[in-house]
Amino acid sequence: MIRSAYYGRFGGSFVPEILVPALESLEAAFLDAQADPTFVAELETLLRTYAGRETPLYQCRQLGRETDSRIWFKREDLLHGGAHKTNQALGQGLLAQRLGKTRLIAETGAGQHGVATALTGAVLGIPTRIYMGAADIERQQPNVQRMRLMGAEVVPVTQGGATLKAAINEALRDWSASYATTHYLLGTVAGPHPFPLIVREFQRVIGREARAQFLEATGRLPDAVVASVGGGSNAIGIFTDFIADAAVRLIGVEPAGEGLHTARHGATLQRGRPGVLHGCYTQILQDDEGQVQESHSISAGLDYPGVGPEHAQLQETGRAQYVGCTDAEAMAAFSLVARSEGIIPAVESAHAVAGALKLARTSDRPLDILVNLSGRGDKDLATVLRYQAEEAARGAANVVAAAGGIDAR
């Protein structure tokens, strides 16, 4: 490898030996492409004319008005494909072409990365296969249909918990047999080096734009930048160009699921231990013997027991803070954004909004808070409506129980 595979003590390339040459040639091609004006221009043109960059920076008109703080959205939800994932899928797709690969494979959890890979395969004319946990296929049907409409093959993975973790395992297995002809278009800033580097560099356009837009709008920098963290690609994307601005707080919001005191959450950085998963040494949710656990989140896109190694380092150095937000808090934020701003956010992004609102409400001074609204929530309607129906039923049961109609013990 040419570049270090490590972020502090986290990172590395823990893969079968057979994949090492593929990772080495990928790293070399990426570094070469970054220095090639033709490549940079082609990606820039695709992002502008096809994907719709740059995305707007929007100052919320209603949200947070009960506090003195101002909340700003970086509108990645308006990007083609419906989420920030498109930024880096297009970048990796062009890299795959540069490497002469004739097939793309990818994993997906919520389906957003699958959709981004499918549209990349379509627009670049490369056959594409997406591995997706059978449980995720169940809860993210609209994205499955989108992928198939754009010509991608969606392969259900039934091993393990049938979620994102199992889908990554399956994609890695495929790649270890197919690397000669196939590019593994990994979807987040995790995995073996050079993926965390490549995905970060293709996603940092979010923070680069947002920083310039914010300066232009206000003449200063925000007090805090807030993003949701599953694997961590949208957070790294908006954090990176603010890392050198020491006064800007960087806050990652992890899915606290049913609560950090329960076993049902995906708060890897807050509750994990260092270990090796999917090719890198990072924080992971694991049991007392090192078996990797299943995470839980109402958001399929944050439902992952690992996290990008650079986040583990940003946490360890204290440059970024990581907090949790429960399913219930995310759902409340979702409703608030929908009703007060007329925006249906992805449930992933609703976690970031919930974190921003908490910050605004507890601050003793007015803040400018920049939120990465990483995706739109059309894919989540079934999840949200089901959650609201269950809440209504629970609420009714509680009323009956409080009235003594049911033994609530």
Add this chain to the structure above:
Amino acid sequence: MPAERYAAMFARLAERDELAFVPFFVLGDPSMEENLALISAAVEAGADGLELGLPFSDPIADGPAVQSAVTRALEAGTRISACWPLLRAVRNAHPTVPIGLLVYANLIVHAGVEAFVTQCAAAGVDSVVIPDAPSLEQAWFAEAFAKGGVALARILPPGADAARVQEVARSSAGYVYVTSRGGVTGADDTLQADSTAVISALQKEGAAPALLGFGIAQPTHVHAARAMGVAGAISGSAVVQRIGAHGTPAARRAAVVAFVREMKGATGPHPTANHPIAPRSANRA
């Protein structure tokens, strides 16, 4: 010397002009009690060495058969802490048989590398191979294994370049695990890769003897391995498939014993070694 059981095994087999046959089991598959019985039955049926896997939740180098075996073991409640006494029991029952452990990196890192090596040595494990720790990450492990007296074996995939062959030849202890196919473990009808060039390159570098694995499922594959110049063959998927395919302990045992006999029977000189055809039926007895 950590590799002395391997050295003794290879020397003994060389005298008889036989390859080593090394079956692979996942510890705790299908249960702790039955696992020990199956492993012992395999040794009694002619296995020269053993390759044993600690069950891990995310076995990225393994295909469907070994994944199913891992799932069986974990669903039966197998704890890593209980695998150490099991390994000790295998060692006590078979004092001279080389025992190799296949372990994913997280189980070692989680335990702490030095503590893990100490456990291996105490349980009588001869070697460890880490399928997701390539050359790039050997520094995490090499020193602790060397100090702890447990051999750290390396995997060499088909198509490895000269630099990789040389590096693996110099660092792999006990044996070199040469894989006969790209991709993950699995039982194939035909061997996918010809490893002859890699094997002779290893020999030129003075490497430990090579065991060929990934896809070894039939006696003809052992003949082919012999023609490539390896010192032995490892069968994993084909073994654990037999455990998964049968409903009773007796049937599982019979299937494993028959397979080991058939495969071990193919390890001697064979007149049609270069023409993989039907195995000798006499070895089924």
